[in-house]
Amino acid sequence: MASACIIDGSTHTGEELDTRHLEAFLGAVDAGSVTRAAGMLHVTQPTVTNRIKALERSLGLPLLERLPGGVRPTRAGHSILEHAREIVRLSGRVRRLADASLTPQGRICVGASESLINHRLLPLIEYLLLRYPDMDVSLRLSTPQEALVMLRNGQMDCVFMIGSGASDEDLEHCDLRPEPFALVAGERPGSRRPGSGEPPSSILVSADLDVRHCGELLHEVESTLRAGRMLRLDSITAVKRLAESGIGVGLLPEVTVADDLADGRLRRVVDWRPATPTYTQALWRRGDTGHPALHAVLKAASDVVSTG
Incomplete structure (x- = not known):
């Protein structure tokens, strides 16, 4: 049984910090919910709860305030937030360096959206x-928001997403290929025909579009269509089917609707072409390119995805 001690006026149990406990805490803060954090970490909700409680016991402080709609960090939680991120990042880097030698080997975790996995990354x-053969590549289906959180926390080594412009200060990125978007609607009798009078009731957007890094594109679409609302859906297929049935206009990467346009299931809306350029991008933590496996992935992506 861990003994309690007093350090700087706080009670500590003597338990050692576990990076999994820090990851659970960071996941809950970033997601605003223990349940959503469990999904991001691919563990059960009780596991996340127990890890956070263990961290609170080890520090002798409450770190999260439980609210009816989720959680938020307490004052103490805020005070350790950036240090916790740094510990998790460094821990992940130590594990990767231990796994890797001068040749690419060991485990590397890559995150990507649905459209890129299905249309760009399988050849990679x-x-x-x-x-x-000595490199263990793990590919996770994630929304851009989830993937960026896990990248920053050291749970992913590289993220592929569709974006526009530069990445954030703590990340580096490269544009691999242009990835234009299309506005599509259905040809079904009785469906709304945006651009010919009545504006659409909704703009349907797949969750693999990163809103923060494609804000100009979304503003452009809203200005063009003047729709009543914007709906984000987890599934590209759902966006296409709802657009096909006349529920709204779908905003999707062109590569995901090429067959639907050719078959006549969907049509382009008023020959709209985006003015904002968007690209398939690779993102990684700044300073991590010394990791041989990550370097191999980025080099391969430049060779395969850029020309695929």
């Missing part, structure tokens, strides 16, 4: 598996 994964 095949290339990596065949060329680097």
